[in-house]
Amino acid sequence: MRDGVIMGYFPAFLKLDNKKILLIGGGHIAYEKLVHLLDFTNDVDIIAKEYSSEMMHKIETMRLGYAKRAYKKGDISDYAIVIVAIDDIPLQAEIFEESKNYKCLCNAVDSVDYCDFIFPSYIKQDDLTIAVSTSGASPAMAKHLRHYLQDLIPQSIGVFLQEMRSLRKSLPKGKERMKMLDEKAKKYIESWSN
Incomplete structure (x- = not known):
């Protein structure tokens, strides 16, 4: 909070290459977080006392590292990011505080006070x-807005983006390239309403 105004979260896309992630929890919410993470990386380890069957299936299918035990202090020391998907609020707070010692980013599910x-x-x-x-x-509004936006995006977006990537690599940098690529993107988006 600054000058009485609640500050929002800064939007950033993190490159997860060579960044190990620890997920603490083995239930349904932990599973949802794991599925989201796997869209971007498979360098995820999991620690939980108990695992849901869907979580175990995903761990085995993706060959992820896991331990069936309680969290121990120091478990996060080698990780860049830690996701705490457990209902134990005091433990969430403890892990969040510990994460500062290791300079790793922390997310505690449903506890914004314990989230980087x-x-x-x-x-x-x-x-x-x-x-x-x-x-x-x-979060419900974000989910419904996501569904609305998803319905607007054509299935051909992947092919178009590959073409744009190739053009960016093959054409010399400069104003002409920028103008041509900008016009191509604009026309592609305008074609959605036709």
Whole structure:
């Protein structure tokens, strides 16, 4: 909060290459977080006392590292990001405080006081990713807006983005390239309403 105004979350897309992630929890919410993470990386380890059958199936299918035990202090020391998907609020707070010692980003599910970042509602279609957030005010609104936006995006977006990527690589940098690519993107989006 600054000058009485609640500050929102800064939108950023993190490159997860070479960034290990620890997910703490083995229930339904942990499973949902895992599914979202797997859209972007498979360098995820999990610690939980108990695992749902869907979580175990995903762990085995994706060959993820896991431990069936309670969280122990120091477990997060080698991770860049930790997701705490458990109902134990005091433990969420403890892990959040511990994360500061290791300079890793922490997200505690449904506890914004223990979050360095939040999971937005998002659309991932090939190279296109659109994130929607209400800064925690209404996750339901973010979800419904995501559904609305998803219905607007044509299935051909992946092919178009591959073509744009190839053009960016093959054409010399400069104003002419920028103008041509801008016009091509504009025409593609205008074609959606036809």
